[in-house]
Amino acid sequence: MTTAVRTRVVRPHLARDTWHVLVRELKPVLRDPFSLIFSLLQPLVFLGLFGPLLVAQSGGDLAGTLQWFVPGVLVMIVLFGTGATGSNLQYEMMTGSHERTLVAPLSRSSLLVGRALKEIAPIVVQGLAIVAIALPFGYRADAFGLLLGLALLAVFGVGLGALSYALALATKEHEWLFWGVQQSLIFPLLILSGVMLPLDGGPAWMRAVASVNPVRHVVEAMRAQLTGDLGATAVLWGWLAATALAVVGLAVGVRAIRRSS
């Protein structure tokens, strides 16, 4: 039996195509959710091996230190996980499956926006997992603040993901270049965000650079939100930074994919 498939002209449609691209990107995640847990290994290492050092260093108690450290670890998930997501696209550019989607009647922008939106799924799942793991050690998060925090991470992640894809498109088949640029950006961004150690004791120039680091503002906002201090100025700055990053990231990413062939 042969299904009669009508030959039709399908016009690109941003919203519909973005949805289809998003659904496609989510399929491997749903098929193999364990892969999400596996990529939690890195933040867990920081939590388990760096956390105790922080406790010893600060002289505070474990619960108090976690209160300060966990929000940063959540941001770290986005930095390391979402920041590397461009490599998936780069791999598909090399194998040929990206080319296949370029021949489909899809809006070019949807190919990028759909992929960037998909990043929200691992961020939320991994964020909740980290919080759940920290609970037995005395960590406590404000419920509404956590919800708002995950939303902030999602906005931040969409922006960072889009930039990672843009980097993949710019470096094309040069895998080493992608990782070279990615790695040399990620660590300064991480250290200058105050995730690992407070920046208050750092030199003035470091604090000056950190003040224009959007990751720094997202971390500060996360700390305020997760303790339930939703009215803090830091929250406003964090949302501004994340939104700005998302707007810039999507703009850069969409431009890159429109020019790709």
Place this chain on the structure above:
Amino acid sequence: MHHDTVISSHGLTRRFTVKKQVVEAVTDLSIDVRRGELVAFLGPNGAGKSTSLRMLTTLIPPTSGTATVAGHDILTDPAGVRSRIGYVGQGSSGSFAQRVRDELLSQGAFYGLGRRERTERTDELIASLDLTDVASRSVQQLSGGQKRRLDVALGLVHAPEVLFLDEPSTGLDPQSRANLWEHVLTLRAQHGTTVFLTTHYLEEADRYAERVMVMDSGRVIADDTAAALKADLAGDAITLVLDDETQLPVARSVVERVAAVSAEQPEPRTLAFAAPSGSALLPTLLRELDHHDVRVATATAVPPTLDDVFLALTGRTLREADAPGGTGEDAPAGTAGPATTDTRALEGSTR
């Protein structure tokens, strides 16, 4: 333009700038393909086959020239072209992280098929392309032949009017290649799809294509059925070995009169020449020689291959042209693996 023309191009040209040097990958491609035809671009690496296909499938814009594919202009309405054609590139169309069935369903959604329609179509293609056993495996786990069958299935999800295949069987073992072709030919027979492929396998073009366009250095240098190309441009290779060398001059004059070609003498007692439909000529020739009392020890007529055609057209064989450096100035247009990467990098660097 014939009312049944599905592909029509005029003066399609593509130039790339590589290291500040302008390379013309395709020059003045002007072709018409009728609905239902099975056409092959045959030529060595770097001949411009893939670049031509990439222009016709809207992957890269031409530097100049125009083309209409399946009723839509590649320049003014690329989206229209995309929705009506299927494309199987040189690489693997399925994402390695995805499962076979999932990729087909996603592809259906991309081409505007409704939920039920895309499920039915996916099941049908999985069955007809022998992918049932691997439908829930990830693409990464498939063998080369299975990957290629998935690529074809992905290209057919929306029942396109025209299916473009770029080097469809490169890297496959002979059995997988024959198997792939069986599927393509069956599907074509069922749906009357126009199939347009590139290949550098002589046997493939010879055996399957109804029409062969020979490409070299960016130009189509011959365009006909394989049989006509061979008859017109190469002819059968005929070799006669005589009993007695002293009869050679007589034999030569008979050959030149009957076959209207001049014969060479590659070895003592031997005359060799090429003639169109030489097999049919051979009995007449032998009767004539017998009439002149020339005793012939052996007579052979070897049908030509497309390689002979390529040799007659370009002065070199496809194998020579395919060898590294064989095309001289040409940029590498890859077949598989790293070479593919080169082509894309090349094409990308010009944008």
